[in-house]
Amino acid sequence: MKTISNVTKNTLIGAAVIAGTVLSWQSAYAIPAGQRSCSVDGTGGANVITTTAGGGIPALGDFKAITGMSVTVNNGTAARNVVLQFSADAGVDVDAEIRLGYTIDGGPITFFGPQNLANHTQYWENRNNMSVAPIAAGIHTIKAYWRVSGVAGKAAIMDDRCLTAEKSTQ
Numbered sequence: 001m002k003t004i005s006n007v008t009k010n011t012l013i014g015a016a017v018i019a020g021t022v023l024s025w026q027s028a029y030a031i032p033a034g035q036r037s038c039s040v041d042g043t044g045g046a047n048v049i050t051t052t053a054g055g056g057i058p059a060l061g062d063f064k065a066i067t068g069m070s071v072t073v074n075n076g077t078a079a080r081n082v083v084l085q086f087s088a089d090a091g092v093d094v095d096a097e098i099r100l101g102y103t104i105d106g107g108p109i110t111f112f113g114p115q116n117l118a119n120h121t122q123y124w125e126n127r128n129n130m131s132v133a134p135i136a137a138g139i140h141t142i143k144a145y146w147r148v149s150g151v152a153g154k155a156a157i158m159d160d161r162c163l164t165a166e167k168s169t170q
Contacts (some may be wrong), residue, residue, distance in 0.1 A: 020125075031164050038162040039068035052155045053096060053148040062147040063101055063109050069144035069163040075137050080167055084112065084131045086144050086159035091124040096150030100129050103143045117146070124159070135167070 041047040049067050066088075073082055084102065092098050098118040101109040113131030133142070144163050148156045 004165045015058070016073075031105050031166060034072040035076075035166065036162065036164045037069055037071050038160075040160040040162070042160065048157055048159050050155055051146060051148055051155050052151040053152055059134070063099075063145040064147065066144045066146050066158065066161065066163075069161060070141060071163055071165045072141050073135060073141060073165050073167050074139045075135055075167060077137050078161045079134065079136045082135045082142075083166040084133055084142065085128070085164045085166070086162070087116075087126060088129075088156065089124050089159040090118050090161075092118050092156040093150065093154040094120045094150065096120060096148050096154035096156065098127070098156045099147050099149050101145045101147075102131070102133065103145060104133070104135065105140050106143075109145055126133050 022034045039047055051064050054062050069086070075082075086100060090098060097116055097120075100117040101111050101115065103109060110133075111131075112133040114129060115127050118125070118127045134140075142163075142165055146156070146158070148154050
């Protein structure tokens with residue numbers, strides 16, 4: 001009778017564990033249409049929006065809606081944390097920065113994570129922000145807002161952009 005060495009046994013066990021892990025993976029869930037909003041034209045200019053700093057002490061009133069960046073989340077009967085992801089090709093003047101905030105159902109500007117979306121760099125860059133927002137039960141509309149933090153006249157430019165809201169992941 002032929003015996004299997006300990007090395008061979010360990011190799012077979014390791015291969016079985018790896019195969020079981022690979023076979024148990026599930027594909028990622030797609031984000032439903034209402035929970036994603038993108039404004040992308042790919043031309044590098046036709047989709048551009050701009051805003052400027054008002055100067056003085058920054059106020060929440062300085063925030064402006066980011067064109068096309070609105071999503072809807074249906075939490076059903078349970079409150080839950082919702083992961084908000086915003087990305088954009090953006091640039092901002094020297095000595096200025098782009099600040100990001102959100103509204104829920106038209107309420108006040110709120111911050112659920114980092115506010116500084118972009119500082120000045122030589123070229124436009126893809127800018128990303130992830131925030132975790134506690135959202136009540138029911139159906140809610142979330143909108144992204146931006147403002148330039150800097151002296152009056154400092155400007156920011158944004159081109160292609162996306163906002164997503166993930167209420168559950170598996």
